[in-house]
Amino acid sequence: MVGRWACARLRCIASVVTVAVFASLISHGASFASPPPVVESPEVSAALAEARSSGREVAVASLTDEYGEVVAGPDGTLVSRQGLEPERVRRGGHWVPIDLTLEARPDGTVGPKAGYVDVRFSGGGTSGRSLAAVSRDGREVGIGWRGALPAPELNGAVATYRETLPGIDLVLTAKATGYSQVLVVKNAAAAQDPRLREIAFTNHAVGVTTRVNAGGGLEAVDAAGVTHFLGDASKMWDSRGTAGARATGAVQEEPATSTMRVEVTGESVVVRPDQRFLTDPGRVFPVFIDPEYWWAGSKQSHVMVQSRWPDQRNFNRTDGDLADLKAGYQGGYTSRSYFNFSVGAMRGKVIHRATVRSRVLHSWSCGGGPTELWLSGGIGPETTWNNQPGWSPKLGDITRSNHGAFCPSDGIAEVGVTNLMRDAAGGGWTNMVFMLKARNEGNQDDWRRFDLNPVLEVVYNSVPDKPGQLGMENGQIPCVTGENRPFVFTATPRLRGRLTDPDAGMLQARFSLRKGSVGGGTEVWSGQTGNIPSGSFAEVTVPAGVVADEGVYNWSMYASDGGSSSAWVGSCEFSVDKTVPGTPEVSSVDYPTGGDPSGGVGQTGAFTFKSAGTPDVDHYLWSVTEQENDDPKNRVDAEVLGGSASIRWTPTVDGPQTMFVRSVDRAGNRSAIVKYRLNVLVGDPLVANLAGHWKLDGTLADASPHGRALNAVPGTEPTAPGYEGQAVQLDGAGKRLHSTGPVVDTGQSFSVAAWAKLDRVGGWPNILSQDGSRTSGFQLQAAPDGKWAVAMFGQDVDGGGNVQARAYSPGPAQLGVWTHLAGVYDHGAEKLRLYVNGALAGEVGYTSRWSARGDLQVGASLWKGNRGDFFPGAVDDVRAFQRVIVPSEVALLANQPVLRAHYRLAEGTGTVTKDQVSGAVGQLRGTAGWSSDAGVSFTGKAGAEFGVISGPRPELRTDRSYTVSTWVYLDEATTHARTAVAFGGAQYSPFMVQYRPELKRWNFLVSMQSGSGWWIPAGNPVTAGRWVHLTGVYDVAKAEARIYVDGAYAGRVAGVTGWNGPGDLLIGAGRWNSQDADPWDGSIRDVRLYSGVLSDQQIAQLPVASH
Secondary structure (H helix, E strand, O other), X not given: OOOOOOOOOOXXXXXXXXXXXXXXXXXXXXXXXXXXXXXXXXXXXXXXXXXXXXOOOEEEHHHOOOOEEEEEOOOOOEEXXXXXXXOEEXXXXXXXXXXXXXXXXXXXXXXXXXXXXXXXXXOOEOOOOEEEEEEEOOEEEEEEOOOOEOOXXXXXXXXXXXXXXXXXXXEEEEEOOEEEEEEEEOOHXXXXXXXXXXXXXXXXXXXXXXXXXXXXXXXXXXXXXXXXXXXXXXXXXXXXXXXXXXXXXXXXXXXXXXXXXEEEOOOXXXXXXXXXXXXXXXXXXXXXXXXXXXXXXXXXXXXXXXXOOOOOOOOOOOOHHHOOEEEEEEOXXXXXXXXXXXXXXXXXXXXXXXXXXXXXXXXXXXXXXOEEEEEEOOOOOOOOHHHOOOEEEEEEEEOOOOEOOOEOOOOEEEEXXXXXXXXHHHHOOOEEEEEEEEOOOOOHHHOEEEOOOOEEEEEEEEOOOOOEEEEEOOOOEEOEOHHHOOEEOOOOOEEEEEOOOOOOOEEEEEEEEEEOOOOOOEEEEEEEEEEEEOOOEXXXXXXXXXXXXXXXXXXXXXXXXXOOEOOOEEEEEEEEOXXXXXXXXXXXXXXXXXXXXXXXXXXXXXXXXXXXXXXXXEEEEEEEEOOOOOOOOEEEEOOOOOOOEEEEEOOOOOEEEEEEEEEEEOOOOEOOOEEEEEEEOOOOOOOOOEEEEEOOOOXXXXXXXXXXXXXXXXXXXXXXXXXXXXXXXXXXXXXXXXXXXXXXXXXXXXXXXXXXXXXXXOOOOEEEEEEOOOOEEEEEEEOOOOEEEEEEEOOOOHHHOOOEEEEEEEEEOOOOOOEEEEEEEEOOOOEEEEEEOOEEEEEEEOOOOOOOOOOEEXXXXXXXXXXXXXXXXXXXXXXXXXOOOOHHHHHHHHOOOEEEEEEOOOOOOOOEEEEOOOOOEEEEEOOOEEOOOOOEEEEOOOHHHOOEEEEOXXXXXXXXXXXXXXXXXXXXXXXXXXXXXXXXXOXXXXXXXXXXXXXXXXXXXXXXXXXXXXXXXXXXXXXXXXXXXXXXXXXXXXXXXXXXXXXXXXXXXXXXXXOXXXXXXXXXXXXXXXXXXXXXXXXXXXXXXEEOOOOHHHHHHHHHHOO
């Protein structure tokens, strides 16, 4: 032997500071793994791409944790490096190295800058009972000192409280997973202190209960018995031997040790030092008394067992002499070390290389025998010398020497464990435990001490997953085998499958195409494609000439990452058919081909398509337009392969039209298009197939040719103010109207419409319905949340059966506001639609049609055989059609113009003018006066001479469709804006009919509440000095505004949205920035305002009627 080093089971300490600092350093020594890469990417795929392009390792942030990291290599592999001890911690979204340097905290305590667990030491004084505590995941354990403490001296990870008792220091050391504490009895006089006979620390625990385990150590468990912290308070030792022996290798005497009795109560952790040990005349001071705690939930673990202490439990302990790993015989006893790594992440991986790397901190000699590395059984808190697991097989030898005095070296030793890691990856192991032992455990020369933080390094990648979602033609044709195999017409099919890889790297795919069924045939082509990101589809097109013949083919594929490949997948077959089907035949009784008109707008017709003898027609494509040519897209499947198909079509316009039809076989071959000419009968859109029309203007008569007068329950009369004229006011408690017998057949296409004004929300109040025997065939209603709705039910039974189709409006009703509602059942399209104020508001599918043969109800419904759902509000202008009313017709109904105000401005004298509709009176103000020729004249001046007519606001909402018209005479086209008609408001007029000097054109302005909005200018410049008729239209159904000059259309703007601005009628000015603005300069007469939209023909007649 050329040099020896000896140290006892516990500590080799010359001074408290020396040993504490030394323990701190070796308990969390710097890792000797490869230097960390300077580049980091969040995910594997990005890291691999960066590594390939940069030629250096790139860390994968998503796979980094406290114990290790995974880096992507330039060669496309991944390298996992993990140690036993935590090396980093998450702070502010970033990883930072663990730093156990103590610092003062704002709350007066002391703690490390960055620890894996939260360690907290007292800042001195009596401010808190806690001396030291460790916490994690909301649980905490520690001890407290009874009495005052001096302020600590901080040195790295060590806090020293001098003279806590006379001649006794208290030293705390922060560690990555906990802390240690020693009472340092510095001399024999201090050892006589009677307070050392029993040291009662206060017991501090949150979320756990502290107790003494079977081995005499401390453990903190939760209510379920799970151990969260471990500790020890049973050791004391003296100062024989020095820490310098570790550096010099000098032979040292072993420290004397003793075991103390430990008792835990709810309030205290009590240790009773061995008094004979303390008072032994041969004792070497200082003497150390040791309680400590550490976290028990570490991902990795280790334990050192020694023959001298056969029942000692050292699981995950890092204090003093347990701050490293030892193997071999020394000082009369033998040491063995076990350490465990978590390897579950390697399950199923392809292992290229695996290495256990450790550092020999000290060897007894420079030429001793090897230390053996073995695979071991599992370890745990109960592992002792007498309770060791078995070990097998041996994995390798470590012969590295490192003696500071005679053969110093870096001490790094490696053992390859590649085959073992492959077994673990293939077998799904979760942990791998290694053991270090000397080959000759009777020879002191073989003794070695190792760094506590060995590293397991694994170079690996993952086997790509088998491709999924196989298909053809961009996924439109699935992967199928057997009789259901798809037929295709293309000779260059496109094949694809989705590639995925657990490492999320770049992948390649290989395809194979064979002639014949799966399991046989001959390969006719193979191809590959690469650089496919994981999660994306790999697609290839079979080259022209490969699929030369019709018949059955099959194909398959696999994925590769360049290092490993998935299994072949894809029992995918297809048949090639290049024969084009014949042109189909089209027929219809409702709309026969030829020149004679038939049917009508909204009247559904049936059409039949036949295959004309082609046996494999799969479906037909069709469309109807007024154009000469079209590419039909609507699909209907043949009833059987090669059979016919039927559709139902509802015209939305009248006149000549063409139905375009082609047949498609199961391979996708398309026939030529046949053109079927038809002619939809022109008719009155509000009269065709009208089943009933009740204006409710003081009478219950039916205005349609059917003459179905309604019946009223007592007290229900149509005499209330209506949307136009009069209406029926209902109370929501029993008042209603009803027909005698059914009005529409609810088993066929039908439509109902009405104006409604809802007074309050609640329940399912019905505007219109038609009785079955137990439930209504349809219900046009309001929902409990206030939304409008139309509903139909599956059966005429209580509850309506198991099919309830209900279309809702997007938003709730405006209470107290007239609203136009229409419910449409389209049997051909199997759709139920709801229209609100002329616009489609909701649509649902409905197929369970049946005929309700009871009365039409106005203001009520039938549910479970009982009358109910009474409507609280008014109803006006009820209509029913035995057909679909198309969107243009619904808009026409909702936009039926109603004259709301008409100021002729023809009085000639006085200061008032009369509304011919309501009798309201408008006031002439300022300089407004009667013109000598016609109407009222305005000076166009502001201030005191401002002239305007103001009148009460007519019953017209500017967020609904409206029309405004007037005759104007502009004296001069000046540089000032001039407004003829507007509504006032708090800030801005919602509309203005005006002259704009910027454009030198007539303009219809529709504004939003903010003042921004839309200008709708006329096409031609203004000529002043003559009478001109202007009309502005806001059309909600079309979301547009239009302007007309002298009855002729002059301009439009789409995408317009109005708002219901407050304020009275203004003639001769507008409202802008909260002031009357843009005064008119000239004359105005015959001002008219309509709810709804006048047609172009009606607008053309306005200048004639009002001239």
